[in-house]
Amino acid sequence: MYRSVAESQTLLINTQSRKLEAENKSVIKFGFGQSPFFPPQFVMDALKEAVHHKEYTSVQGDYELRKLIADFHRQHNGIITDPDNILIAPGSKSLLYSILMSFEKADVFIASPSWVSYEPQARLAGHTTIRLKTSFEDRWRITPEMLVEASKEKKNEVSILILNYPGNPDGLSYTEEELTSLAGTAKALDILVIADEIYGLLNHSNTHKSFVQYYPEKTITTTGLSKWCGAGGWRLGVALLYDSIAPAFKKTLIGIGSETYSCAPAPVQMAARAAYGNFQLSMEYVNAQNKYLSIIGNYCATVLNENDIQTHTPEGGFYLFPDFSRFKKKLSDRGIFTSFQLCEKLLEETGVALLPAAAFGFEKEYLAARLAYVDFDDPLIENSTETVEELFPRVVKGIAAIVQWFSKM
Template identity: 65%
Template sequence: MFRKVEESQTLLINTQSKNLAAQNKELIKFGFGQSPFLPPKQVMDELKSAVHHKEYSSVQGDLELRQYMADFHKAHNGLTVLADDILIGPGSKILIFNTLMAFEKADVFIPTPSWVSYGPQAKLAGHNIIQLPTDFDQKWRISAESLKKASKHKLHRATILILNYPGNPDGLTYSEGELKEIADQARIQNIYVISDEIYGLLNHNLNHKSFANYYPEKTITTTGLSKWCGAGGWRFGAVFLPNEIESDLKKTMIGIGSETYSCAPTPVQIAARTAYKNFQDITWYIKWQVNILSQIGNYCSDKLNSSGIRVHNPQGGFYIFPDFSLHQEKLHAAGIKTSNDLCQTLLKDTGVVLLPAHAFGFEENYLAARLAYVDFIPPLENSHFDVEKNCPKVKIGIDAIIKWIENI
């Protein structure tokens, strides 16, 4: 009678962690990808002053804000978009789902690994899911060849690729050459690309380029305030549509929005004006975050690699994706056969919370997990930063993983 839809693994692990914390369990919270940074003070002040705005906005969102966003992203990553082609909603998550819902039937290419909600959303929308396998040596990146192979399994006229970079769960990104090759193949196959660039401003080299720069005609870009602005619970996202795309897509998405969420919260949209009004006003805040996140990410990956837990140094966001497969034999001997076993046993033995690879599209027996290195309190803006001094729980958590794998 009812659809079978399980709770999102990221939200589930957050709930489980809160329940354990309520039982006075000492936890290292590497499971839930929530930014530890507060939004800039001027943005929070604007939200406070806008709290009396209880009116609905248009479904598409505040026009002044959309113009600010167009100018902001042009300055940040060269993305050219008209204000009239931006749709604002309560989080990029619902906007990705609405984009998928706008298509009657489609083949959806989803890389493995990928964010936990892409597959369930595509399934709910009634589409045919085609996984694009990757591996550690490929740095979890798809390629033009991936798209060629996937094309053999297509069932429908419309094809959608969901591309996320910097990536969740791996924290890696794509080079300009790789993006151009993917764009060329997408053009050959006439693929619509949902480019989820929610972590774009947290590229550790501050050189993120939107995929729309290479494939402007059919790239649908999503972004928001949850990651770079530390405002996940505010629920603010946006989708940028190419001016060349069929007008029916925008009409359909506005129609779906009008029948579901109505609009993004008006006070949050007013606060977002301050966040997006001038890219130069926010550059210091982004650089401050990225400097800290890069140091922590490299600290975690270097330490884990030294213990035989393979992991690539992150290039953006606040995730790494440790691979425990070099320890497979002794893990199996200890009864740990799946990534879920791995995370559950690690949690029980050490209090460290990770999210299993299975949640990101892998087979259950692949022994890997996502680590969100966000369990720290950011230092003052102008203070000297030291990982071990300023992030004691990160150090404790990484040391606990290493000690656990050594003694398993």
């Protein structure tokens, strides 16, 4: 009778954590990936000044903002996009869904692990999903060989690859060599690539390379304000379309927007003008964030690895994807056989919330979880210390609790 659609795991863990807090229980919130940084003051001021903007904008988005976005990304990482090929929506999530909904039937290639909403969106759109199973040893990277092999399972004419980096849930990126190889394979197989680069500006070494630079023929880049500008709840997403996009495809995208979200909130679009229109100030803010995210990300990875919990050092965003496979026997002795059971028991006994690997496309028995190391107060506000313990006390406490819990097995 009804479609089967579960609540997004990332939102569910946030709800569970708040419920425990309401019961006066201490929770270290490593489950929900929300930026702890406030938007820059000049952007918040712009939002306040734009409160009188109550009008609908065009479905495609404010034209002046689209020009500023084009110039911003040209300066940041060399993407050349015509403002007429930019779409603005209430969140990049809406744009991802609109792209998928533009096709009647498609095969959608999705990595394991990958963001929790890709597969549900593809299925809601009526598509066939094909998982690309990566591994810890290969740094959770998609390879050309995986794409070629997965293409043998194709059932439809249209193929779509969703490529996310720096990645959620792994915090890792791709080398230029890897991007070049992937692009060559995608082109040979005529795959439309949705490059979800929402964390691109939060590459800790500021070396992010956009996939469209390697595969300009058929790459749509999605981004927005939620991560680099600390404005997730403002809901402003951006899609940069490729130059040769079919007019009918573009028309469909705009049509879907007109029949669903209508437009992004006008005041937020005005604030986004400030964010994208002040490149130097925005990059100073981004670089300051990356400094702190790199410090705490490296700290978490180092401590976990030193205690036999396999973890790759993050390269961007604010996630780790620790692998607990080495503890499989000890966990099974405690009646823990799945990543859901692992996260449930960890939350119950330590107050640390993680998101299970099963939420990211793995079989339920795979013992891994996503750790979002952002349970800290914005250190950009009147910060006078540089020590990890003083800057990130809850994160340090949470990592210690995880290590102690496993060491006692």
